[in-house]
Structure formats: structure tokens, C-alpha cells
Amino acid sequence: MADLEPGTQAALQMQEKMGTTAVLEAKKASDKEHSETSWEALSKNRKAVLWSIFVSMSVVMEGYDTILIGNFMGYPSFAKKYGDYYPDKGYVVSTPWQTGLGMGSTVGCIFGGILNGQMCARFGYRKVMCVSLVFMAAFVFITFFANSLAVLLVGQILCGFSWGVFATVGPSYASEVCPTNLRAYLTTYVNLCWAIGQFIAAGVLDGLINRPDEWSYRIPFAVQWVWPVPLFIGCMLMPESPWYYVGRDRLEDAMRSLRRLSSGRTEDELNGQLAMMVHTIKMESEITAGSNYLECFRGTDLRRTEIACFSFAGQILSGSTFAYVPTYFFENAGLSADNAYKLNLGTTAIAFVGTILSWWLIAFFGRRTIYVGGQAVTLVLLLLIGIVSVSSHTSGALWAQAALCIIWVLVYAMTLGPIAYSFIAEISSARLRPLTVCLARTFYQLVNIFSQVVEPQFMNPTALNAKGKTAFFWAGTGALMLVWAYFRLPEPAGRTYEELDILFHRRVSARKFATAQVDAYQNVSEVLKLEPAEHQEVAQAKTE
16 A cells, blocks of 8 residues: 555545544535635636536537427428328328427437436446447437338437436536536536537528428438547546445545546545545435435435426426427518528527526526526516417517517526526435436426427417417416425535535425535534444544
8 A cells, every 4th residue: 555646545545534534634625615716616626627518518419409300390301201292281291200209309318317327326427428429329320311200210219318318417427526616507507508409400400491302301410420429539538426436435446536637636635525525425325225216215315306306397397398489479470481490590599698697697696596586587477478468469469479488588598497407416415316317307308298298289270279378378387386496495505415415314494405504524423323433433533
């Protein structure tokens, strides 16, 4: 051991030290993390921030795909290839196939997300990402060369497996490699990647919409090959999350990851960070027996799973299926399909800007305040859309509804859209984070399927034909989410993971999370009911 570096020696000895001076090292690291400004944290964690940004870029692929298939239905060349001919309508893809293709990737994301939770907990983020990128590149071949709707559907489902991985790894990895006061920025950055993907897709589709041959839809599929190769190379080189190594008692590997993620921290500081991670995992092991999906529904982790699932699903229940794409109102107000589509491209740009503005809100307001405020404002906007729809059927009323939808998109992009990613990544325990995030993503997709079934029934002229009055339905679900968020959504800002563990163990009310006093080192024995021998070790550490 004498030949090892000092930091490695500290890592190897951390477990046996945990009952003595290591507790003091962990406390010192925790206090330092609280006292650092955002700029200081960024300065000392530049590498961690850059790796987090890089890993989250994989979400661009999912954002890109989400609007491809739906827009292809309006492409004459796509309809001619995969649709049936009707004398009065020309070539049209049947409604059942439109629904199936729209939900194909969603189904794939559900199963991919469930598998991803177990795989990340067992093999780590780096290996899972590399394997998913290889499969992604292979599955794109199926969609690119599909000669029938059945083959295209299979391709969409299989691609969804990989997208389910990307959507959950991004926020989880960001929350684990970045310090407390940078977590919100890097987890919400995932939503920016989603917006970037949609913006790129909108631009590609706009440029090819008038192309008459099959390349009008093949080229957008081929663009998906741009990402896997550079992402695969980067993921092969990325440092694994130190939390993964600590959870598997591989402390030397955890120290190596901390060094690679650090940008100027001393060995003593890195030892303190490692001690804080070991201390947190030790606390959680007193509560959580294992790392599997069943544990997410036991004890205090059930509450954490509920918060992750509903805060994420709140994106849809706030009315995003209805208001996020106001093309319907533009077309009915008299715009041509091409111009309506260009305005839709502009709406995507607004979502991009809104996500960036959310970082300004995070600097001044808590996550809970932003989320609850976002639910309240989007609810009011939906009610206004419904009222305008009931009161008038003129072209001016349609333009007013479209304008309110654009405002809704901006508010959503500043609040609910990005902040939900922060909650699903921060609120879970360290041992169960990959599993909890995947459960939240799965719940989100199930709610998404519900919305994809309900929304056409409201809007379709051959069904309810509710038009703008559909906003009243989503205002109802938004009101339920507002009530839930007020009573159940806690404030994680400024809390280390060990402090969050204690607050949940004490069953602190969501409205008191921000003000509750907690010291993870003075009250360890009381909160987690350690054995007497362990308690003596902690007491000894305090007196030394």
C-alpha cells in the first residue's frame, strides 16, 4: 500500500475509517460544498460539467425522433410509399397505422427504460450507454430500409429501447457527478437537448417537405446516424459515476473517477468527497435492503418514487399534448400548411429560449416554487384558451388561441419542462437513483399513451370536434397536478443527498423541506438508529 498514491490509500482505507476521522472528513466536505458559490463549484468541477453536457447530448436523438413520424404523415412521398389510395383523398396512411407508428417508439422507450434501470445499477452508466449506442446505430437501418409499415413499426419500437436509455441516463449522470449547487442547471440541460433535437428535426423536415421522391423521408432517418459514432467514442472515454463505484464498494475506482471529474481539487478535498459518498451510502443501506425495483415502493422510497413519477408526468398533465404544437389553430386561422409549419418551427425555437431562461429562474427561486408556479400559470392560460373558444368562432379568436398557446409554450419551457428533470434526478436515493428515474420515465410514457389516445378524440372533426374547448379537459388535469404539487412536492435545492435522506426518513412535510434544520453528522445515530458500536465510533469521531 505504501506504493499507492495518497488519495488511493485514503480510498482503500475509507471503510475502516468511516467510524472515526472519515466522518469528520465527510462533514468538512459537506460544509465546503454548501459554502461554495456556483462559480467556485463550476471552476472546480469543469470536467464534470463538460462530461455531463456530453452525455446528455444523447437526448438530442430522442427529441429529434419525437416529431419525425407524425410529420411524415403529411409527406406525399411517404403516404404514397406506405399508404393506400382513396379517390377523394389520394394516398393516405390509415388511422390505425398512424396511431401504431406514433406509439411504437413510446412502447420501446417503456421497455428500454425498465431494462435500463437494472442494467445501470449493475453495470454502470458508461457500459450501458456504449451498448445502447451500438444498438441504436443498428436499429436505424431497419427504419431507413423499411419496405412496409410493419417493418417500420418494428424499427420504431427497437429504436425506442435505446431512446429509453438516453432519456434516463442523462439526468441521472448529471445529478451524480455535479455538486449540489450545479445539479439543477445540468439536469434541466437535458430538456434543452430535447428542444435542440426537435429544432433540428423541424428544420430538416421543413427543408425536405416539398421533395417528391422517397429521400424526403429517408434523409431524416439517415440523419440519426450522425450521433452514435462520436457519442460512442466519448462514452468509451467518460469517467463512470463515483456513486456507482461507492455503491459496489469499489472505492479505489471511485477515487479515480473523482480525480478525472475534478478540475483543481486537492487530494484532501477528494478524500472528503469520497467520505461523504460512503457516509451517504452507509446511511441509505440502513434503510434500503437492496437495489431493485421492489425497493422503490418500500418505506420512505415509496414517497420518493411518487414524487419522481408525478412531477415528470405533470409535463403531460399540464396540457403539453394540446398546447405545445399550435399548428391546428394556425391552419384554421387561414395559414397554409407550409406557413403553419414554419410558425411551428418558431414555437420550437421559443421552447429552446425558454429552457435557457429557466436557468435564470433557478438562480433566484427554488425548484418547488418554479414548478408550482408553472402549473398555476399554464392552468390559467388553458382556461383562457377554452373561454375564447366558447365565446367566439371567428378567425380572430383562433389567432388569439394560437397566441395563448405560444405563451403557454414559453411558460412551460421556463418551468415545468426543464424543472421536472431536476426532480426525477435529485429526489431519489443514491442507491436507487437509476431505478427511480427509469420508473418515472416509464410512468411518463404510460401517461403519454393515454394523452395520445384522448387528444385525437377531442380534436378530430369526426369525433368530439371540441377544438379549443379541449383546453378545459387539460385544465382539469392541470388543476389536479397543481393541488398535488402544492401538498406533495418538496424543495431539494441546496440539500446534499445525505440531507435529503434524513428529511425523507423524518417524513418532513413537503412545504417545510426548505426550512427544516438538519445535520447529517450530529444526528446520524438518532435518525438511522445505528447499532451502539457504530454510535460509539461516530461519537469518538466528533471528539477527535
